[in-house]
Amino acid sequence: MLAAHIRLLQSRLATLGRYAGPLDGTRGPLTDAAIRKALPDLGTGLPPDWQGWTARRLAVATLQLVAKSEGIDPGTIDGWWGPQTGYAANALLLKADTGRLPDWRDIAPSTANPNAWPTESNVTAFYGPHGTPEGRRPPLVKVPSPWTFRIAWNLAQTRSFLWSHEKTAASVTRILSRIHQHYGEQRLRDLRLDIFSGDYDPRLMRGSQTRWSMHSWGIAYDFDDTRNQLNWGADRASLARPEYRPFWDIWEAEGWVSLGRTKNYDWMHVQAARPD
Ligand SMILES: [Zn+2]
Incomplete structure:
Protein backbone atom coordinates (compact mmCIF):
# COMPACT_ATOMS: atom_id res chain seq x y z
CA MET A 1 0.00 0.00 0.00
CA ASP A 103 -11.31 3.69 -18.85
CA TRP A 104 -9.17 2.33 -21.66
CA ARG A 105 -7.85 5.81 -22.52
CA ASP A 106 -5.98 5.87 -19.22
CA ILE A 107 -3.86 2.98 -20.42
CA ALA A 108 -0.82 4.54 -21.96
CA PRO A 109 0.54 1.86 -24.29
CA SER A 110 4.30 1.69 -24.19
CA THR A 111 6.06 3.36 -27.09
CA ALA A 112 9.19 1.24 -26.69
CA ASN A 113 10.42 -0.31 -29.92
CA PRO A 114 13.62 -2.15 -29.01
CA ASN A 115 13.50 -4.39 -32.10
CA ALA A 116 12.96 -1.40 -34.42
CA TRP A 117 9.78 -2.82 -35.98
CA PRO A 118 8.83 -0.84 -39.09
CA THR A 119 5.72 1.25 -39.61
CA GLU A 120 2.86 -0.40 -41.46
CA SER A 121 3.76 1.36 -44.71
CA ASN A 122 7.32 0.01 -44.50
CA VAL A 123 6.58 -3.64 -43.75
CA THR A 124 7.56 -4.85 -47.24
CA ALA A 125 10.85 -2.99 -47.12
CA PHE A 126 11.60 -4.52 -43.72
CA TYR A 127 10.12 -8.03 -43.93
CA GLY A 128 10.07 -8.64 -47.71
CA PRO A 129 7.00 -9.57 -49.77
CA HIS A 130 3.86 -10.80 -48.00
CA GLY A 131 2.49 -14.27 -48.60
CA THR A 132 -0.32 -14.91 -51.04
CA PRO A 133 -3.20 -17.39 -51.06
CA GLU A 134 -1.62 -18.84 -54.22
CA GLY A 135 1.30 -20.13 -52.20
CA ARG A 136 4.09 -17.55 -51.95
CA ARG A 137 5.28 -17.56 -48.35
CA PRO A 138 7.45 -15.22 -46.35
CA PRO A 139 10.30 -16.93 -44.44
CA LEU A 140 8.38 -18.51 -41.54
CA VAL A 141 9.62 -20.22 -38.40
CA LYS A 142 7.70 -22.46 -35.97
CA VAL A 143 8.05 -20.95 -32.48
CA PRO A 144 7.30 -23.57 -29.81
CA SER A 145 4.83 -22.37 -27.17
CA PRO A 146 5.38 -23.11 -23.46
CA TRP A 147 1.62 -23.72 -23.15
CA THR A 148 -0.77 -25.56 -25.43
CA PHE A 149 -3.18 -23.54 -27.52
CA ARG A 150 -6.73 -24.59 -28.29
CA ILE A 151 -7.93 -23.61 -31.74
CA ALA A 152 -10.81 -21.12 -31.45
CA TRP A 153 -12.90 -22.63 -34.22
CA ASN A 154 -12.44 -26.19 -32.94
CA LEU A 155 -11.56 -26.24 -29.26
CA ALA A 156 -10.85 -29.98 -29.33
CA GLN A 157 -7.93 -29.28 -31.64
CA THR A 158 -4.68 -28.08 -30.07
CA ARG A 159 -1.32 -26.78 -31.17
CA SER A 160 1.91 -26.12 -29.39
CA PHE A 161 3.60 -23.58 -31.67
CA LEU A 162 3.00 -20.29 -33.47
CA TRP A 163 4.12 -19.46 -36.98
CA SER A 164 6.35 -16.39 -37.01
CA HIS A 165 8.29 -14.45 -39.62
CA GLU A 166 11.96 -15.30 -39.11
CA LYS A 167 12.65 -11.68 -38.12
CA THR A 168 10.11 -11.75 -35.27
CA ALA A 169 10.74 -15.33 -34.09
CA ALA A 170 13.25 -14.49 -31.33
CA SER A 171 10.95 -11.80 -29.99
CA VAL A 172 7.90 -14.11 -30.03
CA THR A 173 9.94 -16.76 -28.19
CA ARG A 174 10.82 -14.30 -25.40
CA ILE A 175 7.27 -12.99 -25.19
CA LEU A 176 5.65 -16.44 -24.90
CA SER A 177 8.12 -17.39 -22.21
CA ARG A 178 7.43 -14.22 -20.18
CA ILE A 179 3.67 -14.57 -20.51
CA HIS A 180 3.87 -18.18 -19.37
CA GLN A 181 6.12 -17.23 -16.48
CA HIS A 182 3.78 -14.44 -15.39
CA TYR A 183 0.45 -16.26 -15.51
CA GLY A 184 1.24 -19.97 -15.32
CA GLU A 185 -0.62 -22.72 -17.14
CA GLN A 186 -3.87 -22.70 -15.16
CA ARG A 187 -4.35 -18.93 -15.14
CA LEU A 188 -3.64 -18.79 -18.89
CA ARG A 189 -6.45 -21.27 -19.42
CA ASP A 190 -8.82 -19.47 -17.02
CA LEU A 191 -8.20 -16.20 -18.85
CA ARG A 192 -8.63 -17.94 -22.24
CA LEU A 193 -5.17 -16.85 -23.29
CA ASP A 194 -4.78 -20.35 -24.67
CA ILE A 195 -7.44 -19.69 -27.31
CA PHE A 196 -5.62 -19.28 -30.60
CA SER A 197 -7.52 -17.32 -33.25
CA GLY A 198 -4.88 -16.78 -35.92
CA ASP A 199 -1.24 -16.29 -36.93
CA TYR A 200 0.16 -16.46 -40.50
CA ASP A 201 -2.72 -16.00 -42.91
CA PRO A 202 -2.21 -14.48 -46.36
CA ARG A 203 -5.27 -12.31 -46.89
CA LEU A 204 -6.38 -8.74 -47.44
CA MET A 205 -7.29 -6.62 -44.42
CA ARG A 206 -10.90 -7.11 -43.43
CA GLY A 207 -12.89 -4.39 -45.18
CA SER A 208 -10.11 -3.49 -47.65
CA GLN A 209 -9.72 -4.37 -51.34
CA THR A 210 -6.08 -3.39 -51.56
CA ARG A 211 -4.24 -3.52 -48.24
CA TRP A 212 -2.76 -6.76 -47.05
CA SER A 213 -3.33 -7.82 -43.46
CA MET A 214 -0.26 -7.90 -41.20
CA HIS A 215 -1.08 -11.61 -40.85
CA SER A 216 0.15 -12.03 -44.45
CA TRP A 217 3.73 -11.49 -43.29
CA GLY A 218 3.51 -13.78 -40.25
CA ILE A 219 3.92 -10.79 -37.90
CA ALA A 220 0.47 -10.71 -36.24
CA TYR A 221 -1.51 -12.87 -33.81
CA ASP A 222 -5.14 -13.06 -32.76
CA PHE A 223 -6.39 -14.39 -29.42
CA ASP A 224 -9.87 -15.39 -28.28
CA ASP A 225 -11.77 -13.74 -31.13
CA THR A 226 -15.24 -14.70 -29.89
CA ARG A 227 -14.79 -12.54 -26.79
CA ASN A 228 -12.88 -9.81 -28.62
CA GLN A 229 -14.77 -9.20 -31.82
CA LEU A 230 -13.42 -6.83 -34.45
CA ASN A 231 -15.70 -3.88 -33.78
CA TRP A 232 -15.98 -4.25 -30.04
CA GLY A 233 -14.53 -1.55 -27.79
CA ALA A 234 -13.08 -1.85 -24.32
CA ASP A 235 -16.57 -1.95 -22.81
CA ARG A 236 -17.11 -5.42 -24.30
CA ALA A 237 -13.74 -6.92 -25.24
CA SER A 238 -12.40 -9.26 -22.58
CA LEU A 239 -8.76 -8.50 -23.44
CA ALA A 240 -9.35 -4.87 -22.35
CA ARG A 241 -9.85 -5.97 -18.74
CA PRO A 242 -7.23 -5.18 -16.09
CA GLU A 243 -6.20 -8.79 -15.62
CA TYR A 244 -4.78 -8.75 -19.17
CA ARG A 245 -2.56 -5.70 -18.66
CA PRO A 246 0.55 -7.78 -17.92
CA PHE A 247 -0.12 -9.72 -21.16
CA TRP A 248 -0.12 -6.47 -23.17
CA ASP A 249 2.78 -4.98 -21.22
CA ILE A 250 4.91 -7.97 -22.19
CA TRP A 251 4.10 -7.60 -25.92
CA GLU A 252 4.59 -3.84 -25.82
CA ALA A 253 7.94 -4.08 -24.06
CA GLU A 254 9.12 -5.81 -27.27
CA GLY A 255 7.62 -3.09 -29.48
CA TRP A 256 4.51 -5.00 -30.57
CA VAL A 257 1.30 -3.00 -31.05
CA SER A 258 -2.14 -3.88 -29.73
CA LEU A 259 -4.86 -2.32 -31.89
CA GLY A 260 -7.13 -2.48 -28.86
CA ARG A 261 -4.77 -0.52 -26.63
CA THR A 262 -3.94 2.06 -29.31
CA LYS A 263 -7.23 2.38 -31.26
CA ASN A 264 -9.85 0.60 -29.16
CA TYR A 265 -10.94 -1.93 -31.79
CA ASP A 266 -9.76 -5.41 -32.81
CA TRP A 267 -8.73 -6.23 -29.24
CA MET A 268 -7.90 -9.80 -30.32
CA HIS A 269 -4.96 -8.59 -32.44
CA VAL A 270 -1.26 -7.79 -31.85
CA GLN A 271 1.35 -7.02 -34.53
CA ALA A 272 5.07 -6.31 -35.05
CA ALA A 273 4.43 -3.15 -37.07
CA ARG A 274 3.73 0.38 -35.86
CA PRO A 275 0.66 2.24 -37.07
CA ASP A 276 1.57 4.93 -39.63
ZN1 LIG B 1 -5.48 -10.00 -36.43
Whole structure:
Protein backbone atom coordinates (compact mmCIF):
# COMPACT_ATOMS: atom_id res chain seq x y z
CA MET A 1 0.00 0.00 0.00
CA LEU A 2 1.36 3.39 -0.99
CA ALA A 3 1.09 6.46 1.24
CA ALA A 4 -1.46 7.84 -1.24
CA HIS A 5 -3.67 4.78 -0.67
CA ILE A 6 -3.43 5.13 3.10
CA ARG A 7 -4.20 8.85 2.88
CA LEU A 8 -7.30 8.07 0.84
CA LEU A 9 -8.30 5.45 3.39
CA GLN A 10 -7.84 7.99 6.22
CA SER A 11 -9.98 10.51 4.41
CA ARG A 12 -12.78 7.96 3.84
CA LEU A 13 -12.58 6.89 7.51
CA ALA A 14 -12.86 10.55 8.51
CA THR A 15 -15.97 10.93 6.32
CA LEU A 16 -17.46 7.92 8.10
CA GLY A 17 -16.84 9.70 11.41
CA ARG A 18 -14.40 7.02 12.55
CA TYR A 19 -11.11 8.89 12.24
CA ALA A 20 -10.03 12.28 13.53
CA GLY A 21 -6.26 11.97 13.07
CA PRO A 22 -4.06 13.56 10.40
CA LEU A 23 -4.33 12.61 6.73
CA ASP A 24 -0.63 11.79 6.66
CA GLY A 25 -0.53 8.57 4.64
CA THR A 26 0.99 6.65 7.55
CA ARG A 27 -0.88 3.76 9.09
CA GLY A 28 -0.40 4.24 12.83
CA PRO A 29 -2.46 3.12 15.85
CA LEU A 30 -5.16 5.78 15.26
CA THR A 31 -5.72 4.60 11.69
CA ASP A 32 -5.72 0.93 12.71
CA ALA A 33 -8.26 1.58 15.48
CA ALA A 34 -10.47 3.52 13.05
CA ILE A 35 -10.32 0.63 10.57
CA ARG A 36 -11.49 -1.87 13.22
CA LYS A 37 -14.39 0.40 14.13
CA ALA A 38 -15.40 1.18 10.54
CA LEU A 39 -15.14 -2.29 9.01
CA PRO A 40 -18.54 -3.59 10.17
CA ASP A 41 -20.21 -0.47 8.69
CA LEU A 42 -18.67 -0.96 5.29
CA GLY A 43 -21.12 -3.47 3.99
CA THR A 44 -21.08 -7.10 3.10
CA GLY A 45 -18.34 -9.28 1.78
CA LEU A 46 -16.09 -9.60 4.82
CA PRO A 47 -15.48 -13.26 5.72
CA PRO A 48 -16.45 -14.15 9.32
CA ASP A 49 -12.85 -14.64 10.49
CA TRP A 50 -11.76 -11.05 9.81
CA GLN A 51 -11.35 -10.17 13.49
CA GLY A 52 -8.28 -12.39 13.58
CA TRP A 53 -6.54 -10.68 10.67
CA THR A 54 -3.40 -8.56 10.99
CA ALA A 55 -3.75 -4.76 10.98
CA ARG A 56 -2.26 -4.57 7.50
CA ARG A 57 -4.68 -7.13 6.12
CA LEU A 58 -7.59 -5.24 7.68
CA ALA A 59 -6.38 -2.04 6.04
CA VAL A 60 -6.29 -3.73 2.63
CA ALA A 61 -9.76 -5.21 3.23
CA THR A 62 -11.06 -1.74 4.11
CA LEU A 63 -9.68 -0.34 0.88
CA GLN A 64 -11.32 -3.24 -1.00
CA LEU A 65 -14.69 -2.50 0.64
CA VAL A 66 -14.39 1.24 -0.06
CA ALA A 67 -13.64 0.45 -3.72
CA LYS A 68 -16.62 -1.88 -3.91
CA SER A 69 -18.92 0.75 -2.38
CA GLU A 70 -17.79 3.21 -5.07
CA GLY A 71 -18.51 0.90 -7.98
CA ILE A 72 -14.97 -0.40 -8.51
CA ASP A 73 -14.49 -4.17 -8.52
CA PRO A 74 -11.74 -5.11 -6.03
CA GLY A 75 -12.13 -8.88 -6.50
CA THR A 76 -12.68 -11.02 -3.39
CA ILE A 77 -12.70 -9.11 -0.10
CA ASP A 78 -9.81 -11.01 1.45
CA GLY A 79 -7.34 -8.38 2.65
CA TRP A 80 -4.65 -9.60 0.24
CA TRP A 81 -3.02 -7.16 -2.15
CA GLY A 82 -3.17 -8.81 -5.57
CA PRO A 83 -3.28 -7.26 -9.05
CA GLN A 84 -7.05 -6.69 -8.87
CA THR A 85 -6.74 -4.86 -5.54
CA GLY A 86 -3.89 -2.78 -6.98
CA TYR A 87 -6.09 -1.85 -9.92
CA ALA A 88 -9.00 -0.96 -7.60
CA ALA A 89 -6.78 1.13 -5.32
CA ASN A 90 -5.43 3.14 -8.25
CA ALA A 91 -8.91 3.53 -9.72
CA LEU A 92 -10.05 4.94 -6.36
CA LEU A 93 -7.19 7.46 -6.40
CA LEU A 94 -8.07 8.53 -9.93
CA LYS A 95 -11.71 8.89 -8.95
CA ALA A 96 -10.78 10.97 -5.91
CA ASP A 97 -8.59 13.24 -8.08
CA THR A 98 -10.75 13.60 -11.18
CA GLY A 99 -14.22 12.41 -10.21
CA ARG A 100 -14.24 9.73 -12.90
CA LEU A 101 -13.36 6.08 -13.16
CA PRO A 102 -10.51 4.87 -15.35
CA ASP A 103 -11.31 3.69 -18.85
CA TRP A 104 -9.17 2.33 -21.66
CA ARG A 105 -7.85 5.81 -22.52
CA ASP A 106 -5.98 5.87 -19.22
CA ILE A 107 -3.86 2.98 -20.42
CA ALA A 108 -0.82 4.54 -21.96
CA PRO A 109 0.54 1.86 -24.29
CA SER A 110 4.30 1.69 -24.19
CA THR A 111 6.06 3.36 -27.09
CA ALA A 112 9.19 1.24 -26.69
CA ASN A 113 10.42 -0.31 -29.92
CA PRO A 114 13.62 -2.15 -29.01
CA ASN A 115 13.50 -4.39 -32.10
CA ALA A 116 12.96 -1.40 -34.42
CA TRP A 117 9.78 -2.82 -35.98
CA PRO A 118 8.83 -0.84 -39.09
CA THR A 119 5.72 1.25 -39.61
CA GLU A 120 2.86 -0.40 -41.46
CA SER A 121 3.76 1.36 -44.71
CA ASN A 122 7.32 0.01 -44.50
CA VAL A 123 6.58 -3.64 -43.75
CA THR A 124 7.56 -4.85 -47.24
CA ALA A 125 10.85 -2.99 -47.12
CA PHE A 126 11.60 -4.52 -43.72
CA TYR A 127 10.12 -8.03 -43.93
CA GLY A 128 10.07 -8.64 -47.71
CA PRO A 129 7.00 -9.57 -49.77
CA HIS A 130 3.86 -10.80 -48.00
CA GLY A 131 2.49 -14.27 -48.60
CA THR A 132 -0.32 -14.91 -51.04
CA PRO A 133 -3.20 -17.39 -51.06
CA GLU A 134 -1.62 -18.84 -54.22
CA GLY A 135 1.30 -20.13 -52.20
CA ARG A 136 4.09 -17.55 -51.95
CA ARG A 137 5.28 -17.56 -48.35
CA PRO A 138 7.45 -15.22 -46.35
CA PRO A 139 10.30 -16.93 -44.44
CA LEU A 140 8.38 -18.51 -41.54
CA VAL A 141 9.62 -20.22 -38.40
CA LYS A 142 7.70 -22.46 -35.97
CA VAL A 143 8.05 -20.95 -32.48
CA PRO A 144 7.30 -23.57 -29.81
CA SER A 145 4.83 -22.37 -27.17
CA PRO A 146 5.38 -23.11 -23.46
CA TRP A 147 1.62 -23.72 -23.15
CA THR A 148 -0.77 -25.56 -25.43
CA PHE A 149 -3.18 -23.54 -27.52
CA ARG A 150 -6.73 -24.59 -28.29
CA ILE A 151 -7.93 -23.61 -31.74
CA ALA A 152 -10.81 -21.12 -31.45
CA TRP A 153 -12.90 -22.63 -34.22
CA ASN A 154 -12.44 -26.19 -32.94
CA LEU A 155 -11.56 -26.24 -29.26
CA ALA A 156 -10.85 -29.98 -29.33
CA GLN A 157 -7.93 -29.28 -31.64
CA THR A 158 -4.68 -28.08 -30.07
CA ARG A 159 -1.32 -26.78 -31.17
CA SER A 160 1.91 -26.12 -29.39
CA PHE A 161 3.60 -23.58 -31.67
CA LEU A 162 3.00 -20.29 -33.47
CA TRP A 163 4.12 -19.46 -36.98
CA SER A 164 6.35 -16.39 -37.01
CA HIS A 165 8.29 -14.45 -39.62
CA GLU A 166 11.96 -15.30 -39.11
CA LYS A 167 12.65 -11.68 -38.12
CA THR A 168 10.11 -11.75 -35.27
CA ALA A 169 10.74 -15.33 -34.09
CA ALA A 170 13.25 -14.49 -31.33
CA SER A 171 10.95 -11.80 -29.99
CA VAL A 172 7.90 -14.11 -30.03
CA THR A 173 9.94 -16.76 -28.19
CA ARG A 174 10.82 -14.30 -25.40
CA ILE A 175 7.27 -12.99 -25.19
CA LEU A 176 5.65 -16.44 -24.90
CA SER A 177 8.12 -17.39 -22.21
CA ARG A 178 7.43 -14.22 -20.18
CA ILE A 179 3.67 -14.57 -20.51
CA HIS A 180 3.87 -18.18 -19.37
CA GLN A 181 6.12 -17.23 -16.48
CA HIS A 182 3.78 -14.44 -15.39
CA TYR A 183 0.45 -16.26 -15.51
CA GLY A 184 1.24 -19.97 -15.32
CA GLU A 185 -0.62 -22.72 -17.14
CA GLN A 186 -3.87 -22.70 -15.16
CA ARG A 187 -4.35 -18.93 -15.14
CA LEU A 188 -3.64 -18.79 -18.89
CA ARG A 189 -6.45 -21.27 -19.42
CA ASP A 190 -8.82 -19.47 -17.02
CA LEU A 191 -8.20 -16.20 -18.85
CA ARG A 192 -8.63 -17.94 -22.24
CA LEU A 193 -5.17 -16.85 -23.29
CA ASP A 194 -4.78 -20.35 -24.67
CA ILE A 195 -7.44 -19.69 -27.31
CA PHE A 196 -5.62 -19.28 -30.60
CA SER A 197 -7.52 -17.32 -33.25
CA GLY A 198 -4.88 -16.78 -35.92
CA ASP A 199 -1.24 -16.29 -36.93
CA TYR A 200 0.16 -16.46 -40.50
CA ASP A 201 -2.72 -16.00 -42.91
CA PRO A 202 -2.21 -14.48 -46.36
CA ARG A 203 -5.27 -12.31 -46.89
CA LEU A 204 -6.38 -8.74 -47.44
CA MET A 205 -7.29 -6.62 -44.42
CA ARG A 206 -10.90 -7.11 -43.43
CA GLY A 207 -12.89 -4.39 -45.18
CA SER A 208 -10.11 -3.49 -47.65
CA GLN A 209 -9.72 -4.37 -51.34
CA THR A 210 -6.08 -3.39 -51.56
CA ARG A 211 -4.24 -3.52 -48.24
CA TRP A 212 -2.76 -6.76 -47.05
CA SER A 213 -3.33 -7.82 -43.46
CA MET A 214 -0.26 -7.90 -41.20
CA HIS A 215 -1.08 -11.61 -40.85
CA SER A 216 0.15 -12.03 -44.45
CA TRP A 217 3.73 -11.49 -43.29
CA GLY A 218 3.51 -13.78 -40.25
CA ILE A 219 3.92 -10.79 -37.90
CA ALA A 220 0.47 -10.71 -36.24
CA TYR A 221 -1.51 -12.87 -33.81
CA ASP A 222 -5.14 -13.06 -32.76
CA PHE A 223 -6.39 -14.39 -29.42
CA ASP A 224 -9.87 -15.39 -28.28
CA ASP A 225 -11.77 -13.74 -31.13
CA THR A 226 -15.24 -14.70 -29.89
CA ARG A 227 -14.79 -12.54 -26.79
CA ASN A 228 -12.88 -9.81 -28.62
CA GLN A 229 -14.77 -9.20 -31.82
CA LEU A 230 -13.42 -6.83 -34.45
CA ASN A 231 -15.70 -3.88 -33.78
CA TRP A 232 -15.98 -4.25 -30.04
CA GLY A 233 -14.53 -1.55 -27.79
CA ALA A 234 -13.08 -1.85 -24.32
CA ASP A 235 -16.57 -1.95 -22.81
CA ARG A 236 -17.11 -5.42 -24.30
CA ALA A 237 -13.74 -6.92 -25.24
CA SER A 238 -12.40 -9.26 -22.58
CA LEU A 239 -8.76 -8.50 -23.44
CA ALA A 240 -9.35 -4.87 -22.35
CA ARG A 241 -9.85 -5.97 -18.74
CA PRO A 242 -7.23 -5.18 -16.09
CA GLU A 243 -6.20 -8.79 -15.62
CA TYR A 244 -4.78 -8.75 -19.17
CA ARG A 245 -2.56 -5.70 -18.66
CA PRO A 246 0.55 -7.78 -17.92
CA PHE A 247 -0.12 -9.72 -21.16
CA TRP A 248 -0.12 -6.47 -23.17
CA ASP A 249 2.78 -4.98 -21.22
CA ILE A 250 4.91 -7.97 -22.19
CA TRP A 251 4.10 -7.60 -25.92
CA GLU A 252 4.59 -3.84 -25.82
CA ALA A 253 7.94 -4.08 -24.06
CA GLU A 254 9.12 -5.81 -27.27
CA GLY A 255 7.62 -3.09 -29.48
CA TRP A 256 4.51 -5.00 -30.57
CA VAL A 257 1.30 -3.00 -31.05
CA SER A 258 -2.14 -3.88 -29.73
CA LEU A 259 -4.86 -2.32 -31.89
CA GLY A 260 -7.13 -2.48 -28.86
CA ARG A 261 -4.77 -0.52 -26.63
CA THR A 262 -3.94 2.06 -29.31
CA LYS A 263 -7.23 2.38 -31.26
CA ASN A 264 -9.85 0.60 -29.16
CA TYR A 265 -10.94 -1.93 -31.79
CA ASP A 266 -9.76 -5.41 -32.81
CA TRP A 267 -8.73 -6.23 -29.24
CA MET A 268 -7.90 -9.80 -30.32
CA HIS A 269 -4.96 -8.59 -32.44
CA VAL A 270 -1.26 -7.79 -31.85
CA GLN A 271 1.35 -7.02 -34.53
CA ALA A 272 5.07 -6.31 -35.05
CA ALA A 273 4.43 -3.15 -37.07
CA ARG A 274 3.73 0.38 -35.86
CA PRO A 275 0.66 2.24 -37.07
CA ASP A 276 1.57 4.93 -39.63
ZN1 LIG B 1 -5.48 -10.00 -36.43
